[in-house]
Amino acid sequence: MVFSERTLPKFDTQSVQITKEEGLLLYEDMVLGRLFEDKCAEMYYRGKMFGFVHLYNGQEAVSTGVIKSMRPDRDYVSSTYRDHVHALSAGVPPKEVMAELFGKETGCSKGRGGSMHMFSEPHKLLGGYAFVAEGIPVATGAALQSKYRREVMGDENADQVTACFFGDGASNNGQFFECLNMAALWKLPILYVVENNKWAIGMAHDRATSQPEIFKKASVFNMVGVEVDGMDVLAVRAVAQEAVARARAGEGPTLIEALTYRFRGHSLADPDELRSAEEKELWQARDPITQFSKTLLERNLVTSEELKEIDQKVQQQVNESVTFAEESPEPDPSELHRYIFAED
Numbered sequence: 001m002v003f004s005e006r007t008l009p010k011f012d013t014q015s016v017q018i019t020k021e022e023g024l025l026l027y028e029d030m031v032l033g034r035l036f037e038d039k040c041a042e043m044y045y046r047g048k049m050f051g052f053v054h055l056y057n058g059q060e061a062v063s064t065g066v067i068k069s070m071r072p073d074r075d076y077v078s079s080t081y082r083d084h085v086h087a088l089s090a091g092v093p094p095k096e097v098m099a100e101l102f103g104k105e106t107g108c109s110k111g112r113g114g115s116m117h118m119f120s121e122p123h124k125l126l127g128g129y130a131f132v133a134e135g136i137p138v139a140t141g142a143a144l145q146s147k148y149r150r151e152v153m154g155d156e157n158a159d160q161v162t163a164c165f166f167g168d169g170a171s172n173n174g175q176f177f178e179c180l181n182m183a184a185l186w187k188l189p190i191l192y193v194v195e196n197n198k199w200a201i202g203m204a205h206d207r208a209t210s211q212p213e214i215f216k217k218a219s220v221f222n223m224v225g226v227e228v229d230g231m232d233v234l235a236v237r238a239v240a241q242e243a244v245a246r247a248r249a250g251e252g253p254t255l256i257e258a259l260t261y262r263f264r265g266h267s268l269a270d271p272d273e274l275r276s277a278e279e280k281e282l283w284q285a286r287d288p289i290t291q292f293s294k295t296l297l298e299r300n301l302v303t304s305e306e307l308k309e310i311d312q313k314v315q316q317q318v319n320e321s322v323t324f325a326e327e328s329p330e331p332d333p334s335e336l337h338r339y340i341f342a343e344d
């Protein structure tokens with residue numbers, strides 16, 4: 001079956017003013033996501049990590065554009081099983097993410113979680129979740145507690161916004177509808193970010209969904225719904241900044257549908273034979289990192305040497321994360337029962 005490509009929403013990237021510092025921050029975060037995932041693939045095929053590993057290549061502009069519009073270590077982020085790069089954007093050090101993938105005690109979830117269960121209290125990362133849509137109620141709860149603490153308990157500092165990431169497939173699950181209803185009803189400070197990469201494993205979104213334009217589903221809850229080119233980091237950032245401001249001002253949630261694509265198979269165990277070569281090539285040509293480096297160069301904000309230096313610095317950081325993970329101890333078997341329940 002052949003599916004047509006959706007027309008991308010119009011966005012005037014030229015109209016967005018950014019400083020060199022902001023541009024480099026966005027660029028570095030996306031490159032970190034890309035090089036980290038490439039290294040994961042290498043380590044997985046070398047037998048260094050086990051279980052399912054889902055990579056984020058191609059979708060970097062969504063994680064970077066949204067999370068870099070939020071306050072680090074204060075606002076909440078919830079993810080899915082495709083969670084390494086959300087963790088990195090949220091500020092979890094690459095060595096802690098890599099060590100988690102290696103199942104080591106020094107991992108951000110103490111080696112108990114692995115690829116699909118990144119968690120970090122200091123970085124307000126509420127977790128990766130193996131079940132599709134499982135993070136949506138958790139993120140909705142986080143947003144409810146911020147609002148409750150602020151408005152009912154009078155805690156002025158409880159002004160956190162939550163970003164809840166999930167896939168197109170998850171938007172057909174019941175939690176999505178129940179949580180959007182509650183969030184709109186209670187005007188919760190939350191961004192529901194659907195990363196519509198057109199596929200749920202081997203199921204094409206258009207084939208499984210009566211209304212494939214997910215952002216339109218916001219309207220039935222009286223919620224703001226927007227679609228955005230998920231391969232354009234400045235477009236994602238602009239939409240996210242507006243949504244964060246709306247949430248922070250007590251005006252409630254936003255459903256953001258980012259049109260994006262994963263450049264690799266569903267997981268590293270997927271031979272990726274179902275998607276057509278044409279479709280893959282079309283999206284590969286929209287690579288968010290290549291596009292953004294062009295923008296930075298065209299605006300004379302950076303030189304190609306500066307970008308290369310960042311690439312090298314990040315590559316070194318990623319390599320060091322592997323050394324750290326390899327040299328780290330495994331959890332002590334006598335302590336395997338720990339971290340199931342909160343400790344005093």
Ligand SMILES: Cc1ncc(C[n+]2csc(CCOP(=O)(O)OP(=O)(O)O)c2C)c(N)n1
Nearest residue numbers: 082130131132167168169170197199200201
């Ligand atoms: C509740 C539940 N049902 C089924 C699965 C098996 N499963 C794992 S990933 C996936 C596809 C989800 O696709 P999508 O939400 O679009 O996210 P993407 O993988 O594209 O990022 C499915 C069905 C699961 N993990 N959890």
Ligand SMILES: [Mg+2]
Nearest residue numbers: 167168199200
């Ligand atoms: Mg998907």
